[in-house]
Amino acid sequence: MGCFWVGAVFAVPPAEQVVRIAQLVIDPAQLAAYQAAVKEEMADSVRLEPGVIAIYSVAEKDHPNRLHFFEIYADEAAYRSHIASAHFRKYVKTTQSMILSRVLTETEPVQLSTQRGR
Incomplete structure (x- = not known):
């Protein structure tokens, strides 16, 4: 059964999806370098990993x-695959000294809505 979002149908019900929220504080002197690294990692993740x-x-x-x-990950296996990926490991190695603090929040999806094509 599909998960109905505004204007779209997805194959994975929200109950199976993994939604994570992270709050990071970056060393201001290294912010530009951090942003470059995280943008590269994010682009690689959505391009290379179907579960992202x-x-x-x-x-x-x-x-x-x-x-x-x-x-948002398709399921727990997709999340585990993501954190084991070469591009994520590179991001962690590159940015670990730039991050002053990190708070990770695990969540339970209630409703996820988006418009098709946006």
């Missing part, structure tokens, strides 16, 4: 070194 449904990253307006990530 979406990864979003935003920065706080008044504190641009505080980043928030919203990640």
Whole structure:
């Protein structure tokens, strides 16, 4: 049975999807380097991994070194595959000294809505 989102039908019900939220504080002196590394990793993830449904990253307006990530994976296996991928391991190695703090939140999807093609 498909999961119905606004304007789209997806094959994976929300109960099987893994949704993670991460809040990171980056060393301001290394912010540009961090952003370059995370953009590369995110682009590789959605291009190479079919189980990565979406990864979003935003920065706080008044504190641009505080980043928030919203990640959606098809299931737990897709998430495990993601964190084992070469591009994710490269990101971790490259950025570990840039990250001042990290808070990871595991969630239970309630409703995930999007418009087709956006």
